Amino acid sequence: MGRDHRKLGVRPAHFDAFEVALIEALRMRAGARWTGELEDAWLRMLRLAVSAMVRGADEAIAEPPSWEATVTSHEFRTPHLAVLRVRPHQPYAFRAGQYASLESPLLEQAWRPYYLACAPHPDGELEFHVRAQRADGVSDALVHGTRVGGTVRLSAPRGALALPERTPSADVLLIASGTGWAATKALLQHIDSERSRAHRVRLLLDGRTGEGVYDAAYLEDFRLGRPWLTVLTCQAEPAGPAGPAGPSADRPALRVLDKMLAQRPGAAARQHVFLALAPEVPEASMTDSLRAVAARLAAAGVPASHIHHDTAALTGVTGTSASTTRTGLRSA
Structure with missing residues (x-):
């Protein structure tokens, strides 16, 4: 902090x-x-x-307190979801799976965290997936008020979803919903770049009814020619007034998860699970989703130390004003 x-x-x-x-x-x-x-x-x-x-x-005295970055690309994937690519003006070191807080010049001193949707790359560009939730929030400013050539500010990277550096070859299970896919996308790129560790990766991606998987074209191209990756996607039930839910107890994503865990009995203890839930879901739904998934993983024999998630940050938001600094991964 x-x-x-x-x-x-x-x-x-x-x-x-x-x-x-x-x-x-x-x-x-x-x-x-x-x-x-x-x-x-x-x-x-x-x-x-x-x-x-x-x-x-x-x-951290040797690193800047924040990084200025120029927006190099802004693409709408749905009417309220945009993929932003930015280029920091100074070197920005991070690990795949981490998140950074962004500030729009339209809302100075209002910060909101978003997953970095890419692994580190020599060109230095960063990618963020932002879903606007309400008209006066940081996400809305980034989705509807940001243009190519504009600027944003970034905080230092944080998060618990980075792949452990000293983990030996192991099975990896990635579970993502909504814009939580951004962190999963970065992890897949990182795993692909270091094939010296022979990971067998399974991805369970929970989409949204009406939107589906908004980055489906990238995922379809990525999975080709990578036999180490198995992808399962499922459509969520229609979102309620509060917005899209995570994988709650009665959702198809959890039924698919049950089948995945049952396919290889005894292998669960050797796999690492990375859980990237949609940051835009209500806090109560986020907590319920984590408990439901964690219960199934524990029952299958996955050690608690092998389950990686940012849910402490995801549910740690206080305040509702757009001018309040947020430290959890929630979309405003």
């Missing part, structure tokens, strides 16, 4: 002001229940957290 908050211009003096303001607010709220011991406990907790954030910021 300390590394990431540098993009907002946060300095140590801001932490001091925050400490004073928070303690005063707590004192006023607690009234007679506030004691010296309680204040000391709060101060110890705050200073521990602040010291960790300051340390994280100091460790």
Whole structure:
């Protein structure tokens, strides 16, 4: 967080002001229940957290707090979903499967995370898949207000979906829904580039009724000539008023997953699973989807340490204003 908050211009003096303001607010709220011991406990907790954030910021002193990037391509895949390619003005190091927060000049200091939909490439270009959800959000500004030649700002990359560097050859199961496909696309490119590790990869892609798999042409071209990759796609039930759901307990994606896990009994313990759910789903649906998938994986014998996901970030969003900084992968 300390590394990431540098993009907002946060300095140590801001932490001091925050400490004073928070303690005063707590004192006023607690009234007679506030004691010296309680204040000391709060101060110890705050200073521990602040010291960790300051340390994280100091460790990243050699890298920029944010990266300016020029939009080189903007393509609509549906009326409300765009694929953006951008070229950072400075070198941008990241790993396939990670995400970055973007800021549009139309909404300064409003940041929203999106998966990087590509593995690192010598040309330095980055790809993002953005679905607009409402008229005043960052995603809407990127989808409907961004043009080729325009600029955006990027935060440092984050995320838990990168392929473990020291993992030996193993089966890989990729599960993606909605724009979570972006992270999966990057992982497939990375696996394809390092065929020295003989991965057997299975992809379960949960599409949306009416849209299907919005990047289907790329996926169809990619799977040709790659016998190590098995792709299964399924259509989701119609989305409700809250938007598309992830793979909840009664969805066809989970029924397909059950069949996939049953095909190779005993192999589950040796595979790594990467779960990239649609960032645009409601938080409750996201949590239910993760629990449903995790239960099936555990029942099949997949170790918890082999299940990789960003759901802690996905469901960690606070606030609803477009001007609020978000640190979770949700679409605004």
